[in-house]
Amino acid sequence: MNSSLSIRSFAEYVEQFTSLLIDYSPKLISALIILFVGLYAIRIINRLVRKIMIKRELDPTLSKFLADSLLWALRLLLFVSFISKLGIETSSFVAILGAAGLAIGLSLQGSLSNFAGGMLIILFKPFRVGDTIEAQGVIGTVLEIQIFVTKLITGNNQTIFVPNGILSNGVIINYSMQGNRRADLVFSLSYDTNIKTAKDIVMQVMQNHPKVLKNPAPTVAVKSLTDSAIILAINPWAKNADFGAMASDVLENCKEAFDAAGIVTQPYVRESSKA
Structure with missing residues (x-):
């Protein structure tokens, strides 16, 4: 008796599921079509936008940021359209996204500060990729300006990531x-x-060094007179x-020229006379 009842209940469940699947399949199929066609269209649009920005010779960092922002x-929008086609209420989903965004924003204040700093750097351009800068106690060449950090490479080939928040608010x-x-x-x-x-x-x-510019002209002057030496600037x-x-060569060549002329380049200290 119980066995036949279980079989009958299972059959009813299967029948209800099949009926629901048949009724829901048009929405599911159309939603999947929208999803795949949308992903393909987004890829085409993103490529087209990047080509247009490259053709108009926009700043590479700004181009990448705009293209990535458009992509996301x-x-x-595609995700909202997909779930809407499935029959899910988008108003409640948007409310959930808003609440989640607020919670995430409060927990990621530092990251949002870095994001804002990256926007300021990209818009006002205090430096570009390839520039050599000094900031936050480090000196390096800019490899990449990302949304949250700026990537530098130092003279000894070390890669440094500086957060954009403190970078945009500090001295550069x-x-x-x-x-x-x-x-x-x-x-x-x-x-x-x-x-x-x-x-x-x-x-x-x-004047004899090929890498020293003639304009602006080089200069040499007495910087100070200390107790033990004449300081030339x-x-x-x-x-x-x-x-x-150039700087290394000038120092080396000056030292060799001073030695040839018999000029003492180390600080000269007079000996005190004995009583």
Whole structure:
């Protein structure tokens, strides 16, 4: 008796499920068609938008950000259309999304600050990809400006990720923006040195170096007179790409020229007379 009742109940469940599936299948099929066609259309639109921005020579960072934002906005609209076609009430779903967004926003305040900082960097462009900058105690070349962080590479090939929030609110030194850069070099010379001779030697070294720019012109001057040495300030200019090699060469060539002229380049300390 119980066995026949269980079989009958199971058959009724199967029949109800089959009937429900048949009734619901048109919605399911149409929703799946919308989903797959929408994903394909979004891919085509995204590619087309990227090509248009590249053709109009927009900033690469801004182009990537706009394309990614459009991609996720279209995906969200497609998802809402998909669940709406399935018969799910979108008003309640949007309310749930709003509540979840508020909770996530409160828990991710730091990330939202970094997002806002990334937007400011992309819009106002204090630096671009390829620029050498100094910020938050680090110096490096900008590899990529992402939404939440900026990726730098240092001179010793270390990759540094700086959060955009603190980066946009702090002091940024951009060494690449002006195209040329001045080196601030110093030499400590003995008080026995003829200052004019030393300055002529330094100027000759800078004028003979191919990477030292003629305009702006290099300069050399007495920076200070300490208790033990004459401090010369040497200021050659170079293009950003040549800056490091130029500064190193000028120091080396000046040292060799001073040695050849018999000028003491280390701080000269007079011995006190014995009583």
